[in-house]
Amino acid sequence: MDDPQRYLFVDRAVVYNPAAQADWTAKRLVWVPSERHGFEGASIREERGDEVIVELAENGKKAVVNKDDIQKMNPPKFTKVEDMAELTCLNEASVLHNLKDRYYSGLIYTYSGLFCVVINPYKNLPIYSDNIIEMYRGKKRHEMPPHIYAISESAYRCMLQDREDQSILCTGESGAGKTENTKKVIQYLAHVASSHKGRKDHNIPGELERQLLQANPILESFGNAKTVKNDNSSRFGKFIRINFDVTGYIVGANIETCILNRSDVMNGGGFW
Known part of the structure; x- marks a missing residue:
């Protein structure tokens, strides 16, 4: 392995x-x-x-x-x-060299100040398991290597400690990995919220968490299309809002879609 x-x-x-x-x-x-x-x-x-x-x-x-x-x-x-x-x-030159050097070593995440730069590896990496989530859980950003989980953990902890709304923006060109990293953010938050300390069924994701994770394939089936750079390219934008109670449990969520590129989605090249 x-x-x-x-x-x-x-x-x-x-x-x-x-x-x-x-x-x-x-x-x-x-x-x-x-x-x-x-x-x-x-x-x-x-x-x-x-x-x-x-x-x-x-x-x-x-x-x-x-x-x-x-x-x-x-x-x-x-x-x-x-x-x-x-x-x-x-x-x-130094920024490009550092990103390239890390990428060729299998390190796809790199911080740039407050930002986390991600380079799509175009393959599955074994860094998104529950064990990896537990490694980042409760850790400050500088205590662990760069990862989308570290960004998610920081937002989750700031929300609980400061009692203020937090935002994570995934941006980049087509094929950069925005959709997949958004899924990892949701995966992390769902896991951490469902396994909150003191919860009786602390390792069993709740119904809301499951619904949130399962909503993505449905949206993708209607709003994604194959492009030159990306076999599963999102042709629309998503604004995902996740609501937590004061203890950190997920109590609600909604997904708003926008800027749907209908021409790309409707033109199935004879498939429809």
Whole structure:
């Protein structure tokens, strides 16, 4: 069975390499524009006024770039950092590199300050089980690796402690994973609310929780369509409101739909 830990945690002992730190300092590593990769690593060899001669890390070739096009590279200790707000050099190249580095390591969630950036893995990962939910339950955001469950837990706890409404917005282009992550938010809240401490049937989801989880397939059957990027693309927006009582139990919910793209849904390509 695939170990879920490797999709959540970064081994900082492996990431932080003293030799890599020394290499970064000696070579004056930077990011330079690349048509193929967007940005690529390079070391500064010589500066000539507004131009800089660099040696590309990928193939050792030398190139001349404008000073204004160079972006600073972060020290190796920031490799695969969980929150990009912690980067010493916060620039476009460093953000893209960190997201790419984490994604290729199976880490699809990354914080960017208050936001959680998600990159669709286009495969099922073993990080959404009840055991994982229990790992995040009751934990503060900085105590656990980035995850949609951490965002959900933060909203749930703030609601109970501050007695104020909380909102979670899932946004992105088609195929980014908005629908699936919305389901994970509902899954988390339903599990935590139904297993609230002191409840007699604390591990059995209540009827409202079940109805809330089962409503999604019905809506998707009417409002989803296959697109080039997404086999199950939502062609409408959803505003989901979940009501809790003062103890944290779910007592009601409603789903409002909007901006339905009827042309995509109705055009079944001969299916209807």
